Amino acid sequence: MADPFRAAVQAEIDAAATAPTLDDKAAVALSGSFYKDYATGQIVVTFGPGWDELLHVDAEGGYDGIALFHAASGSMVVVNRGTEGLHSFSDWMENIGAGLFAAPGPQMDSALQLLLDGFGKADPTAVKQILITGHSLGGALADAQGALIQSLFAANSLTCPPVRVVGVASAGFAHAAQALAAARHLTASPDAQHFITHYVRAEDYVPHHPGRSVFGRDQTVASIYEARREPQPGPHSQGMYEWDCIADGLRQHDCELYYAFWDQPGSSHIWYSTQADSYTPALGARPSWSRGLLAPDNY
Numbered sequence: 001m002a003d004p005f006r007a008a009v010q011a012e013i014d015a016a017a018t019a020p021t022l023d024d025k026a027a028v029a030l031s032g033s034f035y036k037d038y039a040t041g042q043i044v045v046t047f048g049p050g051w052d053e054l055l056h057v058d059a060e061g062g063y064d065g066i067a068l069f070h071a072a073s074g075s076m077v078v079v080n081r082g083t084e085g086l087h088s089f090s091d092w093m094e095n096i097g098a099g100l101f102a103a104p105g106p107q108m109d110s111a112l113q114l115l116l117d118g119f120g121k122a123d124p125t126a127v128k129q130i131l132i133t134g135h136s137l138g139g140a141l142a143d144a145q146g147a148l149i150q151s152l153f154a155a156n157s158l159t160c161p162p163v164r165v166v167g168v169a170s171a172g173f174a175h176a177a178q179a180l181a182a183a184r185h186l187t188a189s190p191d192a193q194h195f196i197t198h199y200v201r202a203e204d205y206v207p208h209h210p211g212r213s214v215f216g217r218d219q220t221v222a223s224i225y226e227a228r229r230e231p232q233p234g235p236h237s238q239g240m241y242e243w244d245c246i247a248d249g250l251r252q253h254d255c256e257l258y259y260a261f262w263d264q265p266g267s268s269h270i271w272y273s274t275q276a277d278s279y280t281p282a283l284g285a286r287p288s289w290s291r292g293l294l295a296p297d298n299y
Helices: 003-016 024-031 089-101 105-121 137-155 174-184 249-253 255-260
Strands: 051-058 064-070 075-080 129-135 163-168 196-201 217-221 223-231 241-246 268-273 278-283
Touching (some): 003 255, 051 105, 064 105, 075 105, 089 174, 105 129, 105 174, 129 137, 137 163, 137 174, 137 196
Parallel strands (some): 196 217, 223 268
Antiparallel strands (some): 051 064, 064 075, 268 278
16 A cells, blocks of 8 residues: 555544445545555554444455444445455465456355354344445455345345445456356346446556456546656667656555545546656546657656
8 A cells, every 4th residue: 555645544434434424435445444554464544433343354265354333324344355465375366266267266255254244243223234345356355245245145034235335446256256156046136237336447457357357337537647767669779768658557556546536537647746756636548748758847
């Protein structure tokens, strides 16, 4: 997560604690709230008063999720953690297996079980709705949870409250979820596109990987660009450099940057100034300047 907006994410979650409704802005903040700080190993966000922990799952197959009760809105909130870095072997096994080979893997089972166990820890008369969210791998699991929860609850003689899913940069494992549903005699909701939304960037590779499939619908938001000096192409460049417009993959996928600019449409873009270390919304889906010897004024 990118530090400049971490305090803003915490402030959003603190403010939402007493809100009568949880809007998409709060849901996007929540989507990345369950990651760990690499330096400390602690969860990056603190859930204070107004957020009651129902269940925290750290499953053997690598799944990490949390179920919370938000009393102000009567919501059970489920947050699915995404991939925890390049060295998280179990997460990458899930990503590759589910994303490319439609193999559900252990994490999808654990994610569905959290729905049942979390709801079992709550007062069912107090839960008026369920909000499910997650980023990247977590968004893919949220998509599957949202599509299957009604059938899952019915199979366990439970009444499912209204459900809303907000995924962020979601990888998308719907094919794997369909395989799991068939094995468990569950049925995906035919109305999933009406209550599952995924916020994605056009320049973010994860929600555009070749095996991606989702039950919900995508909402495209602004991509992030910056200027970098790159070697001139071709055999006669003679070591010369030019300035080029770059869409850095890590910035595109960062969950805090998704939160900071969640409402900037895909028809605009976010310009990152290396010199000022700042992000600014700008018109047009891409910057208008072309590669050349001169740096843009706001690089």
